[in-house]
Amino acid sequence: MARGFVLAATHSGAGKTTITMALLKALKERGLDVQGCKVGPDFIDPQFHQAVTGNPSYNLDSCLMGDAGVKEQFRQLLAQNRHQDSNRRPLSEKVMVVEGVMGLYDGLGSRKENGSTAWIARLLNLPVILIIDGAGMSTSAAAMVKGYRDYDPQLTIGGVIINRISGEKHYELLRSAIERDTGLPCLGWMKKDQALHLGSRHLGLVPAAEVDALMQTIQRSSEAAQKTINIEALLQAAAPLDTDTSAGKHFRPEEHQPNKTRTFTLGIARDRAFHFYYPANLDWLTEQGFKLVEVSPLKDAALPENLDGLYIGGGFPEIFGEELEANSSFREDLLEKAKGGLPIYAECGGFQYLCENLTDFDGNTWEMASVLPGRARMTDRLQRFGYGIIETLPAKGFFTEKLRISGHEFHRGVVDSEEENLINVTKMQDPQDMSEARKWSCGLARYNTFGAFPHVFFQSNPRYIMEWLKKIPEWQPKKIRKEGKE
Structure with missing residues (x-):
């Protein structure tokens, strides 16, 4: 019942x-x-x-x-x-x-x-x-x-x-x-x-x-x-409610059925600073064969040695800027592994953490991971609030094809950078609204790392997140050689 x-x-x-x-x-x-x-x-x-x-x-x-x-x-x-x-x-x-x-x-x-x-x-x-x-x-x-x-x-x-x-x-x-x-x-x-x-x-x-x-x-x-x-x-x-599990159409696209043969380990940044994750996204990663391991940029001295990739979700790094800066050993290890090709994906607060520094609401500037070429800062008003249609820009690097996926932004932060952005975002609006939709660009990449402000639901277009996940095989040979296995 x-x-x-x-x-x-x-x-x-x-x-x-x-x-x-x-x-x-x-x-x-x-x-x-x-x-x-x-x-x-x-x-x-x-x-x-x-x-x-x-x-x-x-x-x-x-x-x-x-x-x-x-x-x-x-x-x-x-x-x-x-x-x-x-x-x-x-x-x-x-x-x-x-x-x-x-x-x-x-x-x-x-x-x-x-x-x-x-x-x-x-x-x-x-x-x-x-x-x-x-x-x-x-x-x-x-x-x-x-x-x-x-x-x-x-x-x-x-x-x-x-x-x-x-x-x-x-x-x-x-x-x-x-x-x-x-x-x-x-x-x-x-x-x-x-x-x-x-x-x-x-x-x-x-x-x-x-x-x-x-x-x-x-x-x-x-x-x-x-x-x-x-x-x-x-x-x-x-x-x-009817609990018949056979009812309804399976939502997962056929070309992305769960892969039970993989044994890759994926780090999930989870602590007081980073904890914005959709459980459905984590479920999807598990179904793809990933073993999920929690890591803490606030408290861990370094990343686990056996990681094949890292996902840093949103949160409130601006509230914990001093503590994140103080954990220099973690930041240094993260930067070293990023330079070595560790595939990293970050959303919103995680994106800001991967920048060179972050200026909080009180004007204090804290050193961050310096993986991405940008400087994050908080402002006194909402910069983005609402849904958007994300379109990738393959000519800018990282993405290999033009993809579309729905996303959501809700933040007061901005990232200043001299580098070109990797995605365009068009604000989602009522079809009856005939006014021109607002547009903006976002997202930075370096090494095998990509970060941007929007949060997305992976299953709505798995090819978007697969652009990150498919870089794991590129990292695997480097990882094996480093561990002395060949």
């Missing part, structure tokens, strides 16, 4: 993530197999999901993955079997909990087929549990809920949770109006409590690894939720 639902809000800042954490914890404590998902490209909310459930949380983003990719990712997660003890007894029931993004209908442009939370819910045939901020409201709450219900008749809203209200009397006032005037059930409420607030910084919430006493905060919010939210009614509102 499996069930699923979407937690959505009327707008950003309504308390969606706090309530999601509380409910994930409450469901897990019931012995359920809880699988979190996140609508959109965000990296931080899925980290919170995993901190609660112990299971990686996956993004569902139709702008990066396409509608077919969203359906296939959800199908694969639904088909996974997890066990609750050493006797491998299956958990009694799987619950798929999908956290929305921004407001319920907010996505790319103004069409309903825009990658919004509502669109993902429709794709997956999941009911929406609508979270509203009830502060300072009474009967107006019913008008608001009715508007969200009626805006898209093809969407099912299974219930309402009211957040940030003063207490039970306030809840009863709003509940009676909502249920009377919309026919939708209210499933419960949460009181406004600053102690349950999750901190934020320039790109959203502070990552889970940096939140002091995170689990204590989540435990308090879960205990509060279980007193005021009807968990049984929530589960009843969830949609039953």
Whole structure:
């Protein structure tokens, strides 16, 4: 038996993530197999999901993955079997909990087929549990809920949770109006409590690894939720799901079926400075035959000797500039191996780390790895925010063919360089928007290393990432000779 639902809000800042954490914890404590998902490209909310459930949380983003990719990712997660003890007894029931993004209908442009939370819910045939901020409201709450219900008749809203209200009397006032005037059930409420607030910084919430006493905060919010939210009614509102693993079209392109014969080892930079990775990308690398090994640019003295490649994801190197500079032995070893041909791929924060230096928000300049010919610096405003269509420039080196892939950028950093960029990016926009789309260039390469700001979903065009991975055989002979094996 499996069930699923979407937690959505009327707008950003309504308390969606706090309530999601509380409910994930409450469901897990019931012995359920809880699988979190996140609508959109965000990296931080899925980290919170995993901190609660112990299971990686996956993004569902139709702008990066396409509608077919969203359906296939959800199908694969639904088909996974997890066990609750050493006797491998299956958990009694799987619950798929999908956290929305921004407001319920907010996505790319103004069409309903825009990658919004509502669109993902429709794709997956999941009911929406609508979270509203009830502060300072009474009967107006019913008008608001009715508007969200009626805006898209093809969407099912299974219930309402009211957040940030003063207490039970306030809840009863709003509940009676909502249920009377919309026919939708209210499933419960949460009181406004600053102690349950999750901190934020320039790109959203502070990552889970940096939140002091995170689990204590989540435990308090879960205990509060279980007193005021009807968990049984929530589960009843969830949609039953078909766990037939044969259903649906396999998303992986035929020419990139998993290769079980490779034994290459790939380093994944993971610590407080670098931790923005899509679990689906790591799964794909594993399916290609790579053994993934975590490394830390903050704490490790050097890279492992047996690496065949290195992937440095995004994160917040600007927050940890002093510590990254202080670990000179790691930077020197990384540079030496890069010069020797170690294939390296970096996104966003990882791209900045591979530059010569990085200037943080306070104007401090820290020495970085000096693998790529550029200087990174942070600015006081967003430089890029949104989806883009990436086009590679094979004439500039590194890439051997012209490729297109969707990407996402969200950063305040820039990289200054005298070298030519390797990719062009065209901002993705609503097809009904007839204005000229913004364009920019990005990305640097040197040795067998490539770095750029956009984050991509590998499976949407594996040939893009294969341009990096196919350099591993070039590195292999050099590595073997260095180890004295021939």
